[in-house]
Amino acid sequence: xxxxxxxxxxxxxxxxxxxxxxxxxxxxxxxxxxxxxxxxxxxxxxxxxxxxxxxxxxxxxxxxxxxxxxxxxxxxxxxxxxxxxxxxxxxxxxxxxxxxxxxxxxxxxxxxxxxxxxxxxxxxxxxxxxxxxxxxxxxxxxxxxxxxxxxxxxxxxxxxxxxxxxxxxxxxxxxxxxxxxxxxxxxxxxxxxxxxxxxxxxxxxxxxxxxxxxxxxxxxxxxxxxxxxxxxxxxxxxx
Numbered sequence: 470x471x472x473x474x475x476x477x478x479x480x481x482x483x484x485x486x487x488x489x490x491x492x493x494x495x496x497x498x499x500x501x502x503x504x505x506x507x508x509x510x511x512x513x514x515x516x517x518x519x520x521x522x523x524x525x526x527x528x529x530x531x532x533x534x535x536x537x538x539x540x541x542x543x544x545x546x547x548x549x550x551x552x553x554x555x556x557x558x559x560x561x562x563x564x565x566x567x568x569x570x571x572x573x574x575x576x577x578x579x580x581x582x583x584x585x586x587x588x589x590x591x592x593x594x595x596x597x598x599x600x601x602x603x604x605x606x607x608x609x610x611x612x613x614x615x616x617x618x619x620x621x622x623x624x625x626x627x628x629x630x631x632x633x634x635x636x637x638x639x640x641x642x643x644x645x646x647x648x649x650x651x652x653x654x655x656x657x658x659x660x661x662x663x664x665x666x667x668x669x670x671x672x673x674x675x676x677x678x679x680x681x682x683x684x685x686x687x688x689x690x691x692x693x694x695x696x697x698x699x700x701x702x703x704x705x706x707x708x
Contacts, residue, residue, distance in 0.1 A: 470660075474702050475516040475633045476508055477654070479640035479647045481581055482521060484567040484574030486641060486669075491574050492567040494641050494669040502580040504667045504694055505639060509585055513706030516587050516631050518624070520603045520640075520650065522568045523575060523591040530599040532563035540565040547607055550598050551614040559607055561599065570594070588627055592620040601646050604653035625657040635660045637692075637699070643670035644677045652687045661689045662698055 484490035486498030509517055524531070532538040535545055541562050549557040568575040583589050592600040598619040600606045606615060612623040628636070636654040638647050638661070647668050655661040663684060670677040681691055692698040 471632075471634050472701065472705060473515045473631070473633050474513065474635040474637060474705070475518060475628055475631070476511075476514045477636055477638045477640075477650060478505055478509075478517070478519040478581075478586070479638055479650050480520055480522055480568075480642070481505070481578050481640050482568050482574065483576055483578055484572075486578045490567070492565045492671070494643075494671055495673045496669055498641050498669045499578060499580075501640065501667055501669060502578060505581065506585075508637075508639065508664075508667065508694075508699075511702055511706055513702040513704070514637075516628065516633055517585065518588045518590060518627075519577070519581075519583070519586045520646075521575070521577070521589070521591045522646070523570055523594045524568045525594060525596050526569055528593065528596045528599075530561070530564050530593075531566050533566050535563055538563040547599060548597070549608045549610070550595075550606070550616060550619070551608065551610050554608070557608065561607060568593075588622065588624075590620065590622045590624055590627075595619040601649035602653040603650060604657060625654075628654075628657075628659065633659065635662070637662045637664055637702070639664045639667035641669050643668040644672055644680045645670075648680045648684055648689075651689045652684065655688045663689060663691050664694055664699065665691050666694050 532540040544560040590603040595616040638651040
């Protein structure tokens with residue numbers, strides 16, 4: 470099989486990574502900056518992507534926009550935004566307020582710059598559409614079925630245009646957006662990996678171990694920074 474890998478750095482934003490953020494991951498997400506910079510420096514990656522959750526204050530996924538809703542306790546209904554499918558709904562847990570457009574919490578953490586990446590993908594700017602991953606919304610819709618501002622790029626097409634074959638995902642949070650991004654990448658036909666020690670989760674005790682089982686079931690491999698899979702990337706960049 471051909472090997473042309475891409476690195477996807479998921480949501481390295483202040484609200485998730487900084488201890489002062491609104492919804493910080495377990496441990497210190499800032500500890501990921503150094504290993505991410507190491508990965509970015511590997512010439513074996515044919516493409517480097519970063520994603521942002523770019524959320525308006527009035528987003529319907531946020532608990533504060535629903536009367537008496539409690540974050541991660543109350544379920545809210547999400548209507549399918551695809552044309553002719555609004556009668557189809559899914560229930561999802563209302564979320565904590567985070568990564569609000571124009572705030573410090575939504576910004577990329579210190580130590581990383583957008584210029585470090587070949588592609589910057591922003592999602593969740595539409596208040597009616599929630600996307601754990603830049604590939605699909607919670608209904609499974611891709612960009613062409615969504616509002617124009619739901620996601621900035623069709624990531625699957627962008628990767629395919631560069632003939633990418635393998636995708637390595639890192640960042641925050643492992644038990645949510647990193648895993649969904651990786652599973653959607655696998656569903657789109659890419660060989661997908663999560664680099665576990667360059668990922669932080671909200672809940673290391675129960676949610677992340679449970680998510681690892683889901684990843685395996687979807688064909689995603691959970692690997693380590695200095696394991697053979699990333700070593701293959703290092704070796705592929707050596708002339």
